[in-house]
Amino acid sequence: MTEYQPTQVQMTTVESARYTSLQDTAVISHSVKIVSTADIRTSQPNDTIVFQLPGRTDTLWAEASLITDDSLEGFTWTGKILNKLGYMALFYQNGTIAGFIQVESDFYEIMPLNTTYQFLVERNNTQLKGCGNSPSSPPPAPYPIDPDCLLSNIQEYNTCPATVSVLLVITKDAKNWILNNGYGSIDAYVQIAQATVNLAFYNSDIPNKEIRIKWIERLDIDSTVLADPPNISSDASNIKTLISTDRDTIKADVAILLTYQEYSNASGATLAIGPDTDQAYAIVEVHYAISQYTLAHELGHVFGARHNWPIDAGDDDEEVCYHAKRWIQTPPNVIYDDFSEVYDVEKSWSTVVGIPVSTAGTFANLITDENGAYFAFFLTDGRILHYSNPDVYYGLAPTGRAEGYIANNALLLRNTTCTVADFFPTRELRVFVLHDLNTPCLTNTTFSAIITPPESGIAGQPPYTVSWYWNTNGHFSSNNPGEYLGQGVNISIPEYPACPVFWLKCVVTSSDGVTVSRIRRVYIGPATCCEETSEGKPLSTTDNSATNNLFPNPVNEGTINLMLENSEGAKGSFKILDIYGRTLKDGEIEINTDGSSRIDVSKLESGSYLLHLHLISGESVNYKFIIAQN
Amino acid sequence: MKNIIFIIAALSILANCEKNQSPIDIPVDPNDTIPSVTDTPIIQLGKGYVLKNGVVWNAPFEAWFYHSDSVFQIWVEHVNSNLYGEHFFLQDIPCKKGRYPVELRRVLINHRNQIPDANFAIFQDFDQGMGMYEIDTTRTDHFLEILRYDWEEKTVEGKFQVFLRQTLTSPGPGVPDYISLTEGKFHLKIKEP
Numbered sequence: 145m146t147e148y149q150p151t152q153v154q155m156t157t158v159e160s161a162r163y164t165s166l167q168d169t170a171v172i173s174h175s176v177k178i179v180s181t182a183d184i185r186t187s188q189p190n191d192t193i194v195f196q197l198p199g200r201t202d203t204l205w206a207e208a209s210l211i212t213d214d215s216l217e218g219f220t221w222t223g224k225i226l227n228k229l230g231y232m233a234l235f236y237q238n239g240t241i242a243g244f245i246q247v248e249s250d251f252y253e254i255m256p257l258n259t260t261y262q263f264l265v266e267r268n269n270t271q272l273k274g275c276g277n278s279p280s281s282p283p284p285a286p287y288p289i290d291p292d293c294l295l296s297n298i299q300e301y302n303t304c305p306a307t308v309s310v311l312l313v314i315t316k317d318a319k320n321w322i323l324n325n326g327y328g329s330i331d332a333y334v335q336i337a338q339a340t341v342n343l344a345f346y347n348s349d350i351p352n353k354e355i356r357i358k359w360i361e362r363l364d365i366d367s368t369v370l371a372d373p374p375n376i377s378s379d380a381s382n383i384k385t386l387i388s389t390d391r392d393t394i395k396a397d398v399a400i401l402l403t404y405q406e407y408s409n410a411s412g413a414t415l416a417i418g419p420d421t422d423q424a425y426a427i428v429e430v431h432y433a434i435s436q437y438t439l440a441h442e443l444g445h446v447f448g449a450r451h452n453w454p455i456d457a458g459d460d461d462e463e464v465c466y467h468a469k470r471w472i473q474t475p476p477n478v479i480y481d482d483f484s485e486v487y488d489v490e491k492s493w494s495t496v497v498g499i500p501v502s503t504a505g506t507f508a509n510l511i512t513d514e515n516g517a518y519f520a521f522f523l524t525d526g527r528i529l530h531y532s533n534p535d536v537y538y539g540l541a542p543t544g545r546a547e548g549y550i551a552n553n554a555l556l557l558r559n560t561t562c563t564v565a566d567f568f569p570t571r572e573l574r575v576f577v578l579h580d581l582n583t584p585c586l587t588n589t590t591f592s593a594i595i596t597p598p599e600s601g602i603a604g605q606p607p608y609t610v611s612w613y614w615n616t617n618g619h620f621s622s623n624n625p626g627e628y629l630g631q632g633v634n635i636s637i638p639e640y641p642a643c644p645v646f647w648l649k650c651v652v653t654s655s656d657g658v659t660v661s662r663i664r665r666v667y668i669g670p671a672t673c674c675e676e677t678s679e680g681k682p683l684s685t686t687d688n689s690a691t692n693n694l695f696p697n698p699v700n701e702g703t704i705n706l707m708l709e710n711s712e713g714a715k716g717s718f719k720i721l722d723i724y725g726r727t728l729k730d731g732e733i734e735i736n737t738d739g740s741s742r743i744d745v746s747k748l749e750s751g752s753y754l755l756h757l758h759l760i761s762g763e764s765v766n767y768k769f770i771i772a773q774n
Numbered sequence: 775m776k777n778i779i780f781i782i783a784a785l786s787i788l789a790n791c792e793k794n795q796s797p798i799d800i801p802v803d804p805n806d807t808i809p810s811v812t813d814t815p816i817i818q819l820g821k822g823y824v825l826k827n828g829v830v831w832n833a834p835f836e837a838w839f840y841h842s843d844s845v846f847q848i849w850v851e852h853v854n855s856n857l858y859g860e861h862f863f864l865q866d867i868p869c870k871k872g873r874y875p876v877e878l879r880r881v882l883i884n885h886r887n888q889i890p891d892a893n894f895a896i897f898q899d900f901d902q903g904m905g906m907y908e909i910d911t912t913r914t915d916h917f918l919e920i921l922r923y924d925w926e927e928k929t930v931e932g933k934f935q936v937f938l939r940q941t942l943t944s945p946g947p948g949v950p951d952y953i954s955l956t957e958g959k960f961h962l963k964i965k966e967p
Contacts, residue, residue: 368841369882373967375849377861381895381906385881410900415942417902422943445902459856459899462947499899 145264147198148178153261165325166255166263174266175199181241181254181262184234192226192617194698194750194772197245197252198264203772204247205698206232208618209346210339211647211663220335222343227698229539231347231529233339235332242332244340244434249491249526251435253336255327267435269526302558305352305576305594306565310443311396312337312359313387316366317404318430326431334359337433340529341440344496345561348531348543348554352576353561355443358394362387365401374405376427380413383425391425395568398424398446400439404431412438414445419560421567437496437527444468444497444531447560449553452498456551457509457522459499465550466557468498469532471541472511472520480516489520495532495543497553501525531557570596573604575660577650585673586666590636593650593662604658611651616754618647618663640666643674694755698772702746704755712739716759720745733757745771816921816931817961822850824934824958826860827950833860837930837962844869845888846930846964857899862955864892864934869923869964876916876936878909890918894938896949904946907938907953927963934958 155163166176177198184195194205208223218237225231225247234243239259245252255263312334314322319330327333338357345353365386371378383401391399411432416423426442433439449466452458456470471494475487486508494500501509501522508519530536532544533554545551574596579589591612598604612635613626620626626649629635640646649663668674695705708714712735720729720743728748735741743755748771755767817823822835833852840847846867853859865879868888877884879891896905909916918934938953945951 364882369885372840373838375861376900377851377859377895377897378849378863380897380901380903381861381863381893382879382881384906385879413897413901413903415903415906416944417904417946418944420944423903442901451899451902499901 145184145195145197146180147264148180148261150178153178153257155257159257162257162324162328163263166265174268176266177264178257178261179254179264180260181234181243181264182260192768192770193223194770197247199266200247200250202228203698203700204228204230204245205770205772209665210342211618213620213661213663214659218331218335220339222339222346224347229528231343233336233343235335235339237331237335240329240332242327242329242336244336246529249493249524251526253327253435256329256332269436298555298559300555302562303351303578304559304562305578306354306562307570307574307576307596308353308355308398308443308561308565309394309396309568309570309572310338310355310357311387311391311394311399312357312402313365313390313399314359314361314402314430315370315404316363318402319361319363321404321430330359333430333434337439340434340437341443344437344440344529344531345557347529347536348533348557349536350531350554350557350561352578353557356572356574358396359402360390360394362390367405370403370405374407376405376407376410376413379403379405380415380427383415383427387425395571397421397564397567398426398443400426400428400442402428402430402433404429411436412442414442417450418446418448419563424564424567437529440496440529440531441527444553444557447557447564449497449531449556452494453549453551454510455512455549456494456498457492457501457511466553466555467532467549467551468495468553469542469544469551470494470498470501471538471543472513474513475518475520478518480518483517483519486519486521489522490524492522492525493528493538494525495530495551495553496527497531498527500527569599571599572602573598573652573654573658573660575650575652575662577648577662577664579666586640586668588636590634591648591650592634593652595633595652603656604654604660605656607655609653611653613649613651614641615647615649616642616645618665620647620649620661620663640668644668694767694769698770699745700772702744704743704745704769706735706741706743706757708735708739708741710739711735711759711761712737714759714761716757716761718743718758719756720748720753728753735759815961816933816959819929819961820963822848822958822960822962824850825954825956827952827954828956831860831955833862835960835962837960837964838967839928839964840865840967845886848960848962853900858904859897859900861895861897862892863894864890864918864936866891867918867920869920869925869930871920871923873917873919875914876909876918876934878911892916892936892938894953894955896946898946902946903942905949906941906945908941910937910939910952913937929961929963931961932959934960 192205192207196203205226206223207226208221210222212220220235222233228247230247232245240256241262242256243254251267251269253265257263322330322333334357338355342354387399387401412428415425418424424446428438428442450462451460452468452470454461472489473491478487508521511518511520528538530538530543531553532551534542534544534546534552536543576594577591578594579591593610595608597606610633611631612629615626646666648666651661653659693707714735716733718733733741750771753769757765824831833850836849838847846869848864850862866885867890874890876890876892879893892909894907898904916936920932922931936955940951
C-alpha cells in the first residue's frame with residue numbers, strides 16, 4: 145500500500161471536498177491518508193497477502209477466509225490477519241476499491257477516492273458509542289443454565305444453509321455521509337458492511353450462513369421526520385411505521401434504517417430481540433456500521449443474541465446462554481476483594497454483540513473473575529469480529545464461555561439465522577456450496593451447489609451451468625482460472641490438490657447470463673489427514689503446524705533456516721514455488737548433523753511461497769513461508 | 775324574527791359543544807394566553823407529574839420545539855442504573871391553549887398535522903427494544919390540554935391522559951401489556967433543539 149501526498153494526486157473539486165470533509169470528522173478519525181491499495185491483492189494474488197499500512201511500522205500478512213465473485217455484486221476478499229489479532233476485507237468493482245482493516249484495537253477504513261486512489265481513514269475507536277454498566281455489587285453465583293439454552297428446537301451444530309436478505313433503507317443524511325464524508329459509493333459501502341457480518345459468521349464457526357444486503361434511498365426520511373433533537377429511542381420506536389412498506393415491497397427478511405443522527409448514547413437499536421418477523425427492524429448509524437461493527441451487532445439482536453453478562457462488564461442477566469463475551473486483561477498486582485483501589489485495565493475486547501464499557505475513567509466497573517472482584521477503569525474497549533463461541537479463540541482467549549455464565553451467540557445464530565432467512569422467500573439467485581463437515585479428513589466428500597432460483601422476471605433464471613475449479617491459493621482470474629474439475633451440481637474430488645487447505649470455486653451461470661461464483665477455503669483436517677489419500681497414495685503435505693521447523697517466518701533477511709528432526713545428515717533436493725506453482729528456485733540440499741540447513745532466498749521478492757523438500761530417503765514435505773522484505 | 779332564530783341556533787351549537795367536548799377547541803390567540811399574575815401554576819416550572827399504571831412515575835419532563843415555533847413535543851424519559859429505559863413521547867402539540875385529542879402516531883402520515891400523537895417505548899441499554907406501545911384506539915378518553923402558553927417566555931402548562939397498548943408480538947420479559955398514563959401535568963420551558 146503506497147501513500148501519496150495531496151499534492152501528488154490531482155483531485156477533482158468533489159474529491160477534494162470529500163478529503164476536507166473526512167479530515168473535519170476528527171472526532172471519529174485519527175488520520176486520513178491518500179493511498180493506492182491496488183497492489184495489496186493484485187501483486188500478491190494469493191490466499192496470503194503481505195502489506196504495510198502507512199503510519200505503521202509493522203508488516204501485516206493476512207490469509208483469505210471468504211471470497212465472493214459475482215457478476216452482480218463484484219469481488220470481495222475477506223480474511224484474517226495472521227501475525228496480529230485482526231481481520232480485513234477488500235472489495236473490488238469496476239476500479240473501485242474499498243475495505244476495512246482491523247489490527248488489534250486499531251481500525252482502518254479504505255474508502256474509494258477514484259479508480260486509482262483511496263482514502264485510508266484511521267478511526268478513533270478508543271471509546272465505542274454507548275456505555276455499558278456493571279452492577280455495584282458482585283453478581284450472584286453462576287446461573288444454572290439449561291443446557292438447551294432455553295430455546296426450543298435448537299441444534300448444537302446446525303449447518304442449515306441460510307441467506308438472510310437485509311434491506312438497508314438509506315436516509316437523506318446517511319446518503320450524504322456516504323457520498324460526501326465516507327465511501328463515495330453506496331455500493332462499496334454496502335459490500336463492506338455486508339462483509340463484516342459474513343466474516344463474523346465465518347470467524348465464529350457459524351457455517352453456511354450469509355447475509356445479502358439490498359438498499360434503497362428514502363430521501364423523505366430526513367431531520368424533519370426523525371427525532372429532533374436526535375433521540376434513538378424515539379426513532380427506533382417509529383421504525384416499523386417508517387419502513388415496513390419498503391421491507392414488504394422488497395421482501396427482505398430484515399429491514400434496517402441507516403441514519404446519520406449522531407445519537408448521544410448508541411450507534412444503533414433494534415425494535416426487539418428476535419427472531420420474529422414482525423420485529424425484524426433496526427436502526428444503524430451509517431458511520432459506525434462498519435467501524436464499530438454496529439450492523440453485525442444489531443443483526444445479532446435480530447437473530448436473538450444478547451448483550452454481555454454483568455460478569456463481563458455488561459448488564460444483561462437474562463438467564464439464557466446466548467450472551468456476548470468480554471475478555472479483560474487482568475491488571476498487574478491486583479488485590480482482589482479490596483475495593484479501596486481502582487485499577488486500570490489496559491486491554492479488553494468484547495464480541496460483536498457486547499456493549500462497550502465506559503472508558504477514560506468515567507466510572508469504575510466492578511470486575512469479577514474466578515479469583516474475586518475488583519474495581520477497574522477501562523483505558524480502551526473495542527469489539528472483535530466474532531459472535532461469542534466457547535470453541536473459537538481470539539488470541540489465547542476463548543470468545544465465549546461454555547459453563548456458568550454461558551456466552552454462546554454462535555450456538556443460537558446457527559439456528560436462528562435459518563429462521564430469519566425464511567421470513568420472506570428468496571427473490572434473487574442464491575448459491576451455496578455445501579459439503580459434509582463431519583466426514584473425517586473429508587474423505588469421499590461430495591461438494592454440492594445449492595441453487596435457489598429467483599422470482600420470475602428477475603435475472604438469473606434456470607437452467608444453470610455449474611462448473612468447478614480448484615487451486616491452492618484462492619485467487620482465480622481469467623488468466624488463472626484454476627484447474628477445471630468438471631460440471632454438475634455435485635462434484636467429488638478423489639484426490640486433494642493440497643493438504644490441509646485448498647480452494648474450491650463453483651461457478652453458476654444462469655440461462656440469461658448471470659454468473660455467481662462461490663469460492664471457499666476447504667480445510668481438510670489436521671496434519672494426520674494429509675498423510676494418505678483415500679486411495680492410499682502419498683499426498684503432498686503442507687506442514688503449517690510445524691512452523692518451528694522453518695524460521696523466521698516471515699523471512700526478512702534473505703535466508704530461511706530449517707531444523708529437521710530425524711533427518712540429520714540426509715541429502716535431497718528442494719524447489720521453491722510461487723503461488724501459481726511456478727518453480728522459482730531449485731537445487732540440492734544437505735541436512736547438517738544437527739538437523740539444520742539454510743536456503744538463500746535473497747533474490748525472491750516479497751510474497752508467499754511453497755518450499756518443497758524431497759529427501760533421498762523418500763520423505764517429502766512442504767512448507768509455506770512468506771517473505772516480508774528482502 | 776330572523777335574529778331570534780339565529781341566536782337560538784347559536785346557543786344550541788354552543789350547548790352541544792359543551793356537552794360533547796369538541797375534539798379540538800377553537801385555537802386561542804397566543805397573546806391572550808399569557809397568564810395573569812394571579813394564576814397559580816399547576817406544578818413548579820421545569821417539572822412534570824404522571825401516574826404510570828397508577829403509580830407515580832419519577833421521570834424528568836422535557837419540552838422541545840419541533841421545526842417550528844408553533845409546535846412542540848414533550849419527552850418523558852427515565853433510564854435506571856442498569857440502563858433499563860422507559861420513554862414517553864408526546865408530539866405535534868400546538869403552542870396554543872386548548873384541549874386536544876391524542877392520536878395514534880403514524881409518523882409521515884400525521885406527524886405534522888398539529889394534532890398531538892403519542893407513543894411509549896422500553897429499551898434495554900438504549901438499543902434493545904423490550905416494549906413498544908401505541909395509543910389504544912379503542913378508547914376516546916385520551917387528551918392533552920394546554921392550560922397556559924407564554925409566548926415570550928416559551929413556557930407551557932398543561933394536563934394529559936393517554937392509554938397505550940403493547941405492539942410487540944414478542945416483548946421483553948416482565949414488561950407490561952398496557953400502560954396507562956393518568957393525572958399527567960407539566961409546566962415546562964420549551965427548548966430549541
